[in-house]
Amino acid sequence: MTIEGSVLVVNAGSSSLKYQVLDPATDEVIADGLAERIGEATSSIKHWYRGSEVRREVSLPDHRAAIALVVDLFAADGVDVADSGLSAVGHRVVHGGRSFFAPTLITDEVHSEIERISSLAPLHNPANLIGIDAVTALLPDVPAVAVFDTAFFSDLPDEAALYALDSAVADEYAIRRYGFHGTSHEYVSARAAEFLGRDLAEVNQIVLHLGNGASASAVRGGVPVDTTMGMTPLEGLVMGTRTGDIDAGIVFQLARVADMSIQDIDTLFNKRSGLKGLCGENDFRAILERVDAGDEAADRAYRVYLHRLRRYIGAYMIELGRVDAIVFTAGVGENAVPVRADSLAGLENYGIRIDAERNAVRSDEPRVISTDDSAVTVLVVPTNEELAIARAAVAVAGM
Ligand code: AMP
Secondary structure, rough: OOOOOEEEEEEEEEOOOEEEEEEEOOEEEEEEEEOOOOOOEEEEEEEOOOOOEEEEEEEEOOOOHHHHHHHHHHHHHHHHHHHOOEEEEEEEEEEOOOOOOOOEEEHHHHHHHHHHHHHHHHOOHHHHHHHHHHHHHOOOOOOEEEEEOOOHOOOHHHHHOOOOOOOHHHHHOOOOOOOOOEEEEEHHHHHHHHHHHHHHHHEEEEEEOOOOEEEEEEEOOOOEEEEOOOOOOOOOOOOOOOOOOOOOOHHHHHHHHHOOOHHHHHHHHHHOOOOHHOOOOOHHHHHHHHHHHHHHHHHHHHHHHHHHHHHHHHHHHHHHHOOEEEEHHHHHHHHOOOHHHHHHHOOOOHHOOOOOOOHHEEEEEEEOOOOOOOOEEEOOOOOOHHHHHHHHHHHHHOO
């Protein structure tokens, strides 16, 4: 068996490398893997190929070492990646700035531009570039396409995209709201309309991407008009380890009274806050178990999380005027039954009625969880960023 004609999807984080090989003709996943803790004392890798899985604790000093190990694991499966006839590579790139509004073939100029705008996403874009370089060294002749997390939101209207900041400063430093998780919001909103058998252009949706990172968007007829993440993925909803919205004055206060550096505050807001900061845990399954067991800190964290989520649902209902669908996706949105019920509880007067039995169903398929008489259709639609990236890579590579 080979992987000829397939698409390799790569998502390189600062210390991780996720990959998938998909058959673009059938959407079938042929291989799937994740290397974690790259650059730390012990790294781990999980590699799955056509039904068989390998897990190892290894030493991976950098992303090149991770790619070399992936190549070895494929070789053990009888696949020579470098000579396998892959048709395209799709790379997830977090920040496209004001330079990239659509998936883009990676040329030298495009590479330089992604590098130039890396200051907008210093934690993400450099890691994405390392992944691009490592894969390009291995597969120099396979077209590589960058798929940007910001692209779907690049036409947000000014009123949603601009901060009320001195325009001269904002313009000079490209400070505006870019939005993230765009590949997921675009895929899920299109899939929801398709599932409902309706024309995307006629459906107004609120999409709730609730994973470890979390964001909401208001999508009018397929076009996003607002989203919760901003200049960086820190803004908006309460997340696993990120604050979401927070008074910027707290930055000044911590610098003054706690003598924290900008780096300290960055780490505090991005890595030690959110659900983890509130109750010591960011795994939603464990939080829900603790809530059920009467744990006070977990209960408080859960209420803060829901309060923020409901605030944005309300805001987007007003922005859209008419809402046809509210769509839950990502790890929490697809699996956490109580989050879906509690975030939309008591909204019957706004035409939102959840059906408890439908909501309790566990499935990997898109499904409706509202009652038949609910004016707003509430859905769960599993996201699939890898598939969306693979499709974009195929489209751009021109196959
Ligand atoms: P993601 O970032 O999309 O992979 O989502 C990760 C989050 O989804 C974690 O907080 C998980 O705890 C949560 N999650 C996954 N499965 C479940 C589940 N069955 N119930 C509640 N939360 C879940």
